[in-house]
């Protein structure tokens with residue numbers, strides 16, 4: 001019997017502070033109308049306060065995941081955190097999260113694949129389950145994008161927000177879980193979406209700070225074109241490879257970068273808006289957080305046997321799509337107040 005990795009629970013966290021389009025109108029030369037029409041975003045969450053890193057949100061998402069699934073932290077064997085905004089250059093944010101929630105028996109590491117990071121981490125974690133090596137793997141997607149967003153750059157600061165989500169992977173032999181994936185990178189995309197300084201090529205200096213090189217740099221229109229084509233291509237490829245028609249697809253779970261990119265992907269797949277998970281209007285682009293935050297928001301609508309197509313595109317360039325047969329019906333939330 002083939003062992004596959006099933007998602008058996010989801011946890012999520014977004015910070016309290018809401019940055020609205022109206023507030024952005026006071027910060028840069030923009031309008032609510034432009035932002036909504038060009039991106040679909042109404043508001044996003046920001047993690048405020050001194051010494052508050054990405055791990056703060058990852059810890060809350062994982063804690064909720066463990067509580068909801070009744071998992072003891074010592075049972076977890078592997079933790080992968082997909083993040084582009086780690087607390088520190090090193091050690092890994094995954095280690096900070098593991099220590100804080102008591103996942104003391106796990107080994108943990110970060111994965112960097114920009115907006116596709118959660119998919120890459122999910123596929124990696126699933127391999128350890130499929131090989132029979134581990135039985136409980138936690139995969140986190142978390143980013144504090146506000147820490148690298150230039151709030152004087154109107155084309156970029158309107159898109160990004162902060163947030164985190166996490167899933168538990170466990171083995172199954174009943175045909176559910178991660179069934180296929182197409183994951184791609186093209187390093188030639190580096191120049192269109194990157195952070196110029198802060199790494200080993202250009203360590204921090206007074207000059208790099210003065211030149212605002214520690215913020216994310218993006219040529220939005222170019223990234224947009226590549227995103228539309230590539231995200232739709234891999235989603236269609238995964239459908240074809242698995243002989244799925246649009247009627248077989250229960251949900252498209254797209255990276256939330258721009259509503260127009262999501263619409264183009266859904267159109268290419270022939271999937272109507274009622275099957276597309278969408279929360280970009282509330283959270284903006286949380287990079288590694290988008291897909292697990294969607295799964296958390298829509299968890300109560302998911303049924304065992306639903307066919308989910310996850311798809312993402314991001315800096316690198318990186319992109320990919322994963323086919324999941326959802327493993328569980330909605331269950332009562334043990335953490336909900338009675």
Ligand code: UT7
Nearest residue numbers: 029030031034115154155158220221223224227257258314
């Ligand atoms: O998640 C990782 C991957 N990232 C993405 O997928 C993001 C992909 N890119 C995008 O989503 C879009 O390119 C943006 C939302 C970043 C920008 O939208 P766009 O439709 O591509 O706009 P543009 O950069 O081509 O600019 C069009 C016009 C320009 O004015 P002119 O030169 O035509 O006069 C911009 O200056 O819109 C202007 N503009 C704005 N106007 C009002 C750019 N940003 C704004 C703004 N408010 N916030």
